[in-house]
Amino acid sequence: MRRDHLDRMVNLNGKPKRIISLVPAITETMYHLGLEKEIIGRTRFCKFPADKVQEAINIGGTKDIKLERIHELKPDLIIAEKEENTKEIVEILEQHYPVFVFEVQHIKDVYRMIEDLGSLTDRKAAANELINNIQSAFQALPSADGKRAAYVIWRKPYMVVGKDTYIQSLLEEMGFINPFIKADGRYPVVTEEEFLQAELDMILLATEPFPFQEKHFKEFQAFLPNVKPMVIDGEMFWYGAKMVEAADYFKKVWG
Structure with a gap:
């Protein structure tokens, strides 16, 4: 028995050999740990590493799984994450299979996720190496020196990253101030007036x-004429194995 990040007890019988991942960032991380033979299923949003992920069966989306495909694959472990996947999906799947649920809201949660993933799959050495590589890369992150920034994820309505999210944790690590962490919800809806009141230095799209x-x-310059918008690669804000590559990206963008 193992306790997952939601304090659920998960019954595992030995090292898993048939794993389905419902979390794109964790799928990429598992491949990085050398689990290509064990990964039998993944979501349609799991696209990294591009040269390997297509070998695993597409079992649907992160919130709209195809249960019959999962039954056909007969997994002995399913990986989920509290934000990426719904409670209903976990409740359906746990009736048939061991489902280990992670929760990633902060950089420190990523290290715990990688460490536990290595323990679950007998890849402790690879997990420790990845953690060390990320920590080393993150020592050289650029500094935003207190610039006020909004990280916008949606249009009509505008939605931004708020509190208790990995992205906010990463922005904070780089020295950004996010004025929307006091708003309700982790991804609050923001009006044009609220953007104006936030006194932004940067708007990250x-x-x-x-x-x-x-x-x-x-459209943003129409109501924020003094704030220069910037397109930012959202994939660089994935957690896990992507973080090493992301550190180099941030240095190029803001270094």
Whole structure:
């Protein structure tokens, strides 16, 4: 028996050999730990590493799984995450399979996730190496020197990153001040007036989940004429194995 990050007891019988991941960032991390033979299923949003992930069966989305495909695969472990996957999905799957649920809201949670993932899959050495590589890379993160920034993830309505999220934790690590962490919810809806009141220095337009592009600059400049918008690669804000690559990206963008 193992206790997951939601304090649930998960019954595991030995080292898992048939794993399904419902979490794109964790899927990439598992491949990085050398689990390509064990990963039999993943979501359609699991796209890294591009040269390996297609070998695993697509079992649907993070919130709309295809249960019959999962039954056909007969997994001995399913990986989920509290934000990425719904409580209902976990409750359905745990009737049939061991489901280990992670919760990642902060950089420190990522290290715990990688460490526990290594323990679950007998990849402790690889997990420790990845943690060390991330920590080393993050020592050289650029500093935003207290710039006030909004990280925008959606349009119509505008939604931004708020409190208790990995992205906010990463922004804070780089020295950004997010004026929307006091708003209700982890991804609050924000009006044009609230953007104005936030006294922003920067507005970061993420390429996911809404695919912001430079063509959207004009609409923000119409009500924030003194704030330069910037398209930011949302994939660089994935946690796990992506963090090493992300550190280099941030140095190029803000270093």
